[in-house]
Amino acid sequence: MTDTPDLAELERRAAERTPGYGEGAHIVCDNLVRIYKTEGVEVVALQGLDLLVDPGELVAVVGASGSGKSTLLNILSGLDVPTAGVARVAGSDLLTMAARERLAFRRERVGFIWQQTSRNLLPYLTAAQNVELPMRFAGRSRRARATRAAELLGMLGVGDCAGRRPDELSGGQQQRIAVAVAVANEPRVVLADEPTGELDTATAAEVFAALRQVNEEFGTTTVVVTHDRQISGHVDRTVGIRDGRTSSEVRRRAGAAEEYAVLDRAGRVQLPAPFTEALGMRDRVRLNLETDHIRVRPGEERE
Numbered sequence: 258m259t260d261t262p263d264l265a266e267l268e269r270r271a272a273e274r275t276p277g278y279g280e281g282a283h284i285v286c287d288n289l290v291r292i293y294k295t296e297g298v299e300v301v302a303l304q305g306l307d308l309l310v311d312p313g314e315l316v317a318v319v320g321a322s323g324s325g326k327s328t329l330l331n332i333l334s335g336l337d338v339p340t341a342g343v344a345r346v347a348g349s350d351l352l353t354m355a356a357r358e359r360l361a362f363r364r365e366r367v368g369f370i371w372q373q374t375s376r377n378l379l380p381y382l383t384a385a386q387n388v389e390l391p392m393r394f395a396g397r398s399r400r401a402r403a404t405r406a407a408e409l410l411g412m413l414g415v416g417d418c419a420g421r422r423p424d425e426l427s428g429g430q431q432q433r434i435a436v437a438v439a440v441a442n443e444p445r446v447v448l449a450d451e452p453t454g455e456l457d458t459a460t461a462a463e464v465f466a467a468l469r470q471v472n473e474e475f476g477t478t479t480v481v482v483t484h485d486r487q488i489s490g491h492v493d494r495t496v497g498i499r500d501g502r503t504s505s506e507v508r509r510r511a512g513a514a515e516e517y518a519v520l521d522r523a524g525r526v527q528l529p530a531p532f533t534e535a536l537g538m539r540d541r542v543r544l545n546l547e548t549d550h551i552r553v554r555p556g557e558e559r560e
């Protein structure tokens with residue numbers, strides 16, 4: 258046959274193919290697996306999670322307790338090492354990174370905010386000293402540190418707290434200062450694990466506003482794990498994790514929210530339990546390709 262492509266043609270076509278998975282994304286998780294082994298028992302906390310976050314995006318991650326949210330964030334922040342798969346943040350490969358590189362990554366390329374205010378700030382330092390500390394580690398001059406700390410605290414509405422220690426500040430003020438600490442070294446990525454978990458609704462809104470402000474003004478890619486509907490309802494994209502995998506996604510545009518199921522690279526989709534239960538679907542289903550959709554029907558004809 259004359260139109261059978263030769264090897265050179267196949268190679269040319271392969272080179273032309275769509276770019277690799279995650280190319281251009283700032284955070285890439287591909288088939289990420291984390292297995293904890295404690296006293297001979299294995300817990301699979303992440304079982305092949307896929308996630309892409311574009312530069313400058315603000316994404317909320319939601320999911321039931323135990324679904325793997327904190328495990329994911331610990332990996333992305335370089336605190337924990339995945340068992341298998343790919344995890345890349347701002348160009349750094351979190352599986353192969355050497356200890357020294359990991360330290361630099363954690364100091365300079367990512368900023369984090371944890372739920373417990375006490376984990377974010379050192380109690381014996383003032384707010385300004387807390388913000389200056391990461392810059393000291395990064396070798397910035399005294400003057401540059403002081404200027405940036407004052408700027409950041411002012412920008413986040415806590416300029417008047419600069420000289421106070423954490424125990425002289427409210428929970429909301431502490432978390433806004435924690436946001437300033439997180440971005441002190443101009444990281445490209447900010448990760449927050451339940452940053453408003455210990456706060457009342459009004460204060461939580463202020464802390465979220467601080468995160469959003471940093472995201473908008475500095476273009477930092479931001480991932481926030483949260484149970485707080487105020488947050489998850491006000492970001493462009495909310496990713497749902499279930500059983501250690503990304504299973505659903507809500508995208509918001511111009512005030513309208515659309516819910517999607519995640520189709521992973523192996524072609525897997527998780528059908529929502531209320532849908533399968535309503536039709537008594539279990540074990541196997543029938544699939545039909547229609548012109549513009551795929552039909553899913555119960556596997557056995559129902560009585």
Ligand SMILES: Nc1ncnc2c1ncn2[C@@H]1O[C@H](COP(=O)(O)OP(=O)(O)OP(=O)(O)O)[C@@H](O)[C@H]1O
Nearest residue numbers: 293295300302320321322323324325326327328329
């Ligand atoms: N260090 C650990 N050792 C053993 N198992 C762990 C460890 N950390 C987490 N796990 C287990 O991994 C699974 C996922 O936990 P993870 O903390 O990531 O969930 P989560 O979604 O953040 O939950 P929550 O919303 O309650 O914080 C759970 O079954 C948990 O018990």
